[in-house]
Amino acid sequence: MILHDVFSRIKFFFALLQNYSVFFIFNSCMFHHRLTISFTTIFIPLSIIGQLSSPARFKDLVFTDVDREKNIAYQTEIKDGIKKKYYLLDLYQPNGDSVTNRPLIIWMHGGGFKLGNKRSRGIPLWSKTFAQRGYVCAAINYRHSKKRPLKRFTDLAEGCYDAIEDLHHAVAFLKKNASQYRIDTSRIILAGNSAGGIIALQAVYSSFAEIAQLVHVPGADTASREHNPLHIVAVINYWGALFDLDWLKNSEVPIVSVHGNNDGIVPYDHKEDSPLYGSFAIHQQADSLSIHNRLKTYDGYAHELQKHFNPFWAGRKAKQHWREAGQFAADFLYEQLFSSE
Numbered sequence: 001m002i003l004h005d006v007f008s009r010i011k012f013f014f015a016l017l018q019n020y021s022v023f024f025i026f027n028s029c030m031f032h033h034r035l036t037i038s039f040t041t042i043f044i045p046l047s048i049i050g051q052l053s054s055p056a057r058f059k060d061l062v063f064t065d066v067d068r069e070k071n072i073a074y075q076t077e078i079k080d081g082i083k084k085k086y087y088l089l090d091l092y093q094p095n096g097d098s099v100t101n102r103p104l105i106i107w108m109h110g111g112g113f114k115l116g117n118k119r120s121r122g123i124p125l126w127s128k129t130f131a132q133r134g135y136v137c138a139a140i141n142y143r144h145s146k147k148r149p150l151k152r153f154t155d156l157a158e159g160c161y162d163a164i165e166d167l168h169h170a171v172a173f174l175k176k177n178a179s180q181y182r183i184d185t186s187r188i189i190l191a192g193n194s195a196g197g198i199i200a201l202q203a204v205y206s207s208f209a210e211i212a213q214l215v216h217v218p219g220a221d222t223a224s225r226e227h228n229p230l231h232i233v234a235v236i237n238y239w240g241a242l243f244d245l246d247w248l249k250n251s252e253v254p255i256v257s258v259h260g261n262n263d264g265i266v267p268y269d270h271k272e273d274s275p276l277y278g279s280f281a282i283h284q285q286a287d288s289l290s291i292h293n294r295l296k297t298y299d300g301y302a303h304e305l306q307k308h309f310n311p312f313w314a315g316r317k318a319k320q321h322w323r324e325a326g327q328f329a330a331d332f333l334y335e336q337l338f339s340s341e
Contacts (some may be wrong), residue, residue, distance in 0.1 A: 057134040058103070059334035065095035066131040074140065074173035075166070082143065089140040089170060090118050091181065092131040103187035103337070104174060105130055105236070106167070107139040110194025110304075112265075113149040113159030117141050121304060121314065122193060122238075122322040129326050136183050138174060142166040142199070153275045157243060158215045161208065163199045171230050187337065189234045191329070194266060194303065197240020201255075201282075204228045204235055205247040214243060227251050234336060236329045239303060241266050241276035245285045254292040256332040257282060258325040260301030265309060268297070292336055296328045 055062045068090055075087035109116040109123050118139040127137040143166055145159035167190075175185050190200035202211060207227055212220035227250040237257040242248070259279035261268040267278040277285075279295055286293040298321060303309040305321035314322075 056334065058338045059133065059330055061129065061132040062134060063094035063097065063132045066128050067093050067095050068128075069093075075169040085117075086141050086143045086166065087169070088118070089138045090124075090127070092127040092137040092139070093181070094131050094134055097134065097182075099134070100182050101184040102134065102136050102182055103189065103233075104136045104138065104183045104185075105189045105191050106170060106174075107137060108142065108163070108167070108190070108192035108196030108199050109139070110192070110196050111144075113145045113156055113163065113195050115144070115311075116195070122319070122325075123196075125319070125322055126191070126326050129323070130330065133330055135189075136181055138170065140167070140170045154215045157211055158217060160195075160199055160202055160243075161211045161215065161217060163195075164203045164208070164211070167199060167203055168230065186231070187233050188230065189236065189333065190230075190232050191236035191238070192240060193238035194240060197237040197257075198242075198266075198276075199240075200235050201237055201240055201242050202247075203230065204232050204253050205242060205250050206244070207250070210247065211243070228253060234333055236333075237279060237282070238325060239263055239266050239279065239305070241278045242282055243275060243277075245270075245277045245281060248282070248285050248289055248291065252289075252291055254332070254336045255282065255286060256294050256329045258296045258298070258305070258328060260298040260303065260305050262300050263303045263309075265303040294328075294332045296325065 070090050071088045072091055073084070073087055074089050078084060078087060105127075107118070107123050107127050109118060109120045111117075111120060118141050123139050127139045131137050142163040143159075145155055145162070147155035147158065149156035149159045171188065174181065174183060178185050190203055192198070192200045205227065207225045208223040209220065209225040212223045232253055234254045234256070237255055239259045240257075257279035259266075259268050261280070263278070267274050267276055269280040270277045280297070283293055283295040298305050301307060301321070304314065304318060305325065306314065306318045
């Protein structure tokens with residue numbers, strides 16, 4: 001019986017060896033002038049070791065350095081009275097990358113359609129870290145509203161309409177120069193925080209005609225009714241919102257969202273006195289429509305994932321949250337777009 005027990009233990013040990021890498025840790029100590037030696041055996045799954053030794057492109061930070069080309073003009077035909085700076089972008093690419101056909105993420109900043117630019121808040125951080133994962137990233141400026149988008153919804157919606165027009169110019173420019181920047185034009189992702197997230201969502205799930213009807217802009221009757229005309233493959237929504245939940249029926253593009261549930265600027269869910277439907281409302285409706293989506297909630301946190309929103313300063317904790325939001329989105333995109341490759 002004892003012999004049988006010994007052989008069972010040996011068989012179990014070798015079964016472990018087939019699935020685990022074994023590390024022996026040498027321990028020694030002096031006790032009553034005698035050296036006592038012991039070995040501690042640690043079993044680590046080979047699957048984990050494989051992940052540690054082989055970082056996955058588009059999911060992990062596989063590149064150390066990133067090249068940034070600043071202030072590229074994506075639109076040269078500018079109407080009178082509009083500043084040229086609104087039509088500039090910064091391009092981020094992984095240094096030393098030999099891949100010739102790479103997915104593109106277009107990052108759009110927040111600021112309530114009144115403030116901000118392509119180097120505001122977390123935009124440079126996300127552009128750099130996603131380039132380190134193997135993406136090409138374009139951080140774009142877009143026109144600011146001359147009205148009161150922070151006070152009136154119609155002004156905000158009109159500002160979004162204008163920003164989507166600018167986004168279309170940026171996409172056209174990047175597609176035209178796809179061979180130079182080594183962009184896979186069949187894999188373009190829209191991303192943004194706050195107003196940038198609002199732009200990304202509306203650009204995919206609404207149409208120019210639907211937004212125009214909200215604000216009665218000139219030419220609303222002839223505006224395009226096409227949904228997702230840019231053929232976007234995914235949306236990264238950082239604390240943004242939709243103007244109408246029914247618009248989620250217009251497309252099936254995957255959405256990954258991050259939002260603080262104490263956000264007093266862009267609602268996390270939906271308030272009766274607000275025309276905005278935040279990330280939680282989007283998540284629930286997307287689930288009901290079987291749209292691939294994921295939501296990360298920061299409990300007790302406000303806008304920009306700060307404990308108390310401050311538009312002029314972001315502390316270390318908020319920046320850590322931004323990094324976590326980046327990894328959360330990267331994991332989702334990898335699962336949706338690249339895991340089968």
